[in-house]
Amino acid sequence: MAGHEHVRVAVIGSGFGGLGAAVRLRRAGITDFAVLERRDSVGGTWRDNSYPGCACDVPSHLYSFSFAPNPDWPRNFSGQEHIRAYLEKVADTFGLRPHIRFDSEVLSARWDTEALHWEIETARGALTADMLVSATGPLSDPKIPDIPGLDGFTGKVFHSAQWDHDYDLRGKRVAMIGTGASAIQIVPSIQPLVDRLTLFQRTPPWVMPRMDREITRAERWLHAKVPPTRALRRQMLWLIREFQVGAFTKHPAQLGLVEKLARHHMTKVVKDPVLRAKLTPDYRIGCKRILLSNTYYPALVKPNVDVVASGLKEVRGNTLVAADGTGTEVDAVIFGTGFHVTDMPVAQRITGAQGITLAEAWKDGMEALRGSTATGFPNFMTVIGPNTGLGNSSMILMIEAQLNYMVDYLRQLETLTAGSAGRAALDARPEAVRSWTDHVQRRMTRTVWNTGGCDSWYLDANGRNTTVWPGTTGEFRKVTRNVDLAEYEVLRAPARSGQRKAEATR
Numbered sequence: 001m002a003g004h005e006h007v008r009v010a011v012i013g014s015g016f017g018g019l020g021a022a023v024r025l026r027r028a029g030i031t032d033f034a035v036l037e038r039r040d041s042v043g044g045t046w047r048d049n050s051y052p053g054c055a056c057d058v059p060s061h062l063y064s065f066s067f068a069p070n071p072d073w074p075r076n077f078s079g080q081e082h083i084r085a086y087l088e089k090v091a092d093t094f095g096l097r098p099h100i101r102f103d104s105e106v107l108s109a110r111w112d113t114e115a116l117h118w119e120i121e122t123a124r125g126a127l128t129a130d131m132l133v134s135a136t137g138p139l140s141d142p143k144i145p146d147i148p149g150l151d152g153f154t155g156k157v158f159h160s161a162q163w164d165h166d167y168d169l170r171g172k173r174v175a176m177i178g179t180g181a182s183a184i185q186i187v188p189s190i191q192p193l194v195d196r197l198t199l200f201q202r203t204p205p206w207v208m209p210r211m212d213r214e215i216t217r218a219e220r221w222l223h224a225k226v227p228p229t230r231a232l233r234r235q236m237l238w239l240i241r242e243f244q245v246g247a248f249t250k251h252p253a254q255l256g257l258v259e260k261l262a263r264h265h266m267t268k269v270v271k272d273p274v275l276r277a278k279l280t281p282d283y284r285i286g287c288k289r290i291l292l293s294n295t296y297y298p299a300l301v302k303p304n305v306d307v308v309a310s311g312l313k314e315v316r317g318n319t320l321v322a323a324d325g326t327g328t329e330v331d332a333v334i335f336g337t338g339f340h341v342t343d344m345p346v347a348q349r350i351t352g353a354q355g356i357t358l359a360e361a362w363k364d365g366m367e368a369l370r371g372s373t374a375t376g377f378p379n380f381m382t383v384i385g386p387n388t389g390l391g392n393s394s395m396i397l398m399i400e401a402q403l404n405y406m407v408d409y410l411r412q413l414e415t416l417t418a419g420s421a422g423r424a425a426l427d428a429r430p431e432a433v434r435s436w437t438d439h440v441q442r443r444m445t446r447t448v449w450n451t452g453g454c455d456s457w458y459l460d461a462n463g464r465n466t467t468v469w470p471g472t473t474g475e476f477r478k479v480t481r482n483v484d485l486a487e488y489e490v491l492r493a494p495a496r497s498g499q500r501k502a503e504a505t506r
């Protein structure tokens with residue numbers, strides 16, 4: 001790739017992860033970096049998910065960057081448009097725009113074992129980088145299940161993350177497929193508009209009340225004028241969630257009480273015993289993400305809503321056939337069926353030192369040292385990598401912890417290349433990755449996600465939980481504070497790269 005532009009760091013994606021990385025790089029004095037974004041604006045998840053009712057399930061004062069507090073959050077749980085506007089503002093306030101390249105989908109990235117850098121092809125040209133940071137997000141590539149006959153459906157079909165705002169749902173017969181976090185926000189938003197709404201449910205979710213309210217003008221004024229009040233609010237929100245973790249990870253039986261509250265939340269609205277039976281989960285609360293809504297059950301009891309509790313099996317013409325054999329003719333199908341989480345598409349595009357892709361390296365399941373780095377992929381890290389997801393708190397805390405790790409990684413590389421030492425790269429040692437993965441999986445055995453009796457998107461094709469972090473966010477922050485060089489092999493290249501093979505110093 002002679003003659004191409006070279007940057008010190010290339011970051012893929014401009015959601016919370018990519019923008020956060022950009023801020024942290026600038027703060028570390030690194031300005032030689034590019035943020036490569038496939039779309040034409042920032043925001044990631046919060047740009048793409050514009051479906052009616054889209055909102056966060058974590059209070060905004062916690063679901064925001066610690067270094068970019070916002071005293072003006074309008075509600076406890078902000079809606080998509082406010083979070084998107086916040087991210088646009090972060091891009092402006094921190095001077096990130098000059099670094100961001102829109103419409104620059106990363107098509108491939110290949111590690112050059114001699115030059116010790118990444119060769120990156122994007123939709124708008126090629127570049128090379130010393131370090132590659134993937135912040136493509138765990139929930140950014142929509143997944144539509146392979147339903148026999150769907151091709152022959154002549155009505156409207158779209159995914160919750162690709163909402164068609166030009167399609168008028170008023171008076172239509174609509175099928176909603178799935179009952180996850182997005183679906184339960186969509187159902188109450190569209191129920192008053194449509195003629196009939198048929199909800200295809202495979203597994204009922206546990207739903208808890210949503211403690212949402214407007215943040216008053218007085219509170220906002222106080223947060224702006226007396227910043228410690230804002231910090232205190234964030235700290236309280238964080239602490240409450242840290243204390244909850246033990247019930248999820250070590251003592252799932254304690255969640256029985258929460259289950260009672262959720263059951264009461266449902267039964268006080270749903271009086272019909274047949275519908276109640278359909279909506280009552282048969283697994284421990286917390287095994288799947290606990291959903292928050294005050295409007296989901298009230299929408300389900302409306303006369304224009306049907307719940308089909310056996311899941312969608314096939315499509316015959318414009319009739320959706322459930323696993324129990326019942327058929328429903330509809331005009332539109334909305335898939336709220338989630339994302340490619342354990343098989344992230346970008347992994348197929350990243351080729352490491354052994355000439356295999358990250359997807360091939362992860363064919364038996366994703367694994368990465370401290371959720372970040374993988375053997376054979378030097379100077380590469382994934383933000384929100386394997387086992388960094390959360391069931392009950394803000395992902396921004398995990399992202400920021402990983403960005404500490406990224407900054408320390410770059411600092412270590414700088415030290416290694418100082419003076420006449422020549423170029424260097426760090427490759428996670430296989431034994432360090434194994435030991436980390438074993439440690440995480442050992443801790444996973446007692447968690448509600450593994451023992452709660454459900455089949456969730458946290459589990460990969462082999463039934464292994466490669467998604468969730470089995471600890472507190474404080475613990476994760478601690479284990480990602482510094483890069484331990486003992487866990488890495490230092491790869492060296494001659495000062496004039498490209499002349500002979502990189503040598504590994506052990």
Ligand SMILES: Cc1cc2nc3c(=O)[nH]c(=O)nc-3n(C[C@H](O)[C@H](O)[C@H](O)COP(=O)(O)OP(=O)(O)OC[C@H]3O[C@@H](n4cnc5c(N)ncnc54)[C@H](O)[C@@H]3O)c2cc1C
Nearest residue numbers: 013015016017038044045056057058105106136137140395
């Ligand atoms: C509807 C919804 C609600 C959510 N609610 C919560 C919540 O309540 N609490 C919580 O903690 N988390 C929530 N999440 C999870 C959320 O995904 C994370 O909190 C966070 O926003 C992830 O940020 P990210 O930057 O890692 O990924 P994303 O926001 O997904 O951004 C990834 C970016 O990478 C870009 N990209 C992907 N592939 C390429 C490529 N090949 N080349 C170039 N660019 C690429 C995408 O276009 C996108 O802009 C929610 C997610 C969704 C979908």
